[in-house]
Amino acid sequence: MKNLVQLLALAGLCLATTVGAQMPPPQPPTIAVSGHGEVTALPDLARLSLAADALDGEVKRAEAEVNRVVRRYLEVLGKSGIEARDISTTSISLQPEYTWDETARQQKLVGYRARRDILVTVRDLDRLGDAILGATEAGVNHVSPPALESSQAETLGREALARAARDAQARAQALATALGVKLGSARVVREAGQAMPPPQPYKVMAMRAEAAMDSGNQQMGLNTGEIHIAADVSVEFDLIAR
Template structure:
């Protein structure tokens, strides 16, 4: 027989052979063969979060107090409230509070009603007058004395003291630095566990610092104690500041 007749390849077979041939090339050879640049390598990185916390002894406090009085006559209610406020301010100044540490500008006057079923309408019964007192205390050993003086003077609304530190910004920065170190330690642990090398930081974002959290410790109450803190069983303990971050670190090839 003369030379065997060659059967032309069909289109699907041609594509399969071409794909197999191209797959056998390296990225560089493929780039040279096709004239197109190789696809960029996917970045290798690890994402972690970090948390930090610092604690400190508070050195000041903020007291939120209030006086409220209900009376049929608004002037009477207002006079009684103002009398209590003046009495407490005098006691607070005896304990060492200065004018710049006291705020008494909050005033509220609200009419009070009750529903009259017979008349089918609200009936005015009087007026509730309220005043707010904010006191910034810089001597925590007198905190209990300020509270005792408030109730003694007729103050009838007392919020829990808000403990603070004059170094609040410094504490926030320390907590943030601790959070960053925690994120780096986590990333390093993950990289070493998986047998890769940790590279530089790609990005880092602060999640924000939480407000100081007071950790108030109780004391045994002593009726014979001379100072207000011991008499009320108050111990200021410490405050804690927390911060957190999200970070991404490169993984070295």
């Protein structure tokens, strides 16, 4: 009987030891905050998205008109100093267009619309206005607002991210101080992503009456301004009792 009691006591001790070993240590309290960082820079390049399209009853005539406009625009870009490596005109589409004939109660073929998309990278922003005005003069009939960028975007993005992390730490420290506790190490860090606001729309106006002005930027009243690169993070910090 005595041996049985000792055996049961030993088994209970082993079980308690096993359960205790499996239980994780208590976690310290935490606090979750977000941080925001932003940097500004002067853009040093622009990307233009343009397109030329034409509608005609004959496929070949529609294609020929679009190709004529694109060739003319390429000549303008070449004279403006835009290199061939910065121009893409490979996107081509052709599709029929219809209108609804109410009398016949059916669709009626209007013609065929040919379209060529043009992508241009302008590395000298002093030539941006010339590239846009040259498009309208060549007959390009779709011009989107230029996307202004910086060739140092990756470096600027990392700086914005670092500022966001410092902002999160400062916020957490302020809360910890107000609560009367110490701020511990960062337990979890999540990057919410980086953002660059889209370029603001503007009116494309070829002011040929002011031909005496040399710069296309001046003719358009085009000012590239600054670009803003922002980053956001969320961080969870440990809190330590004083």
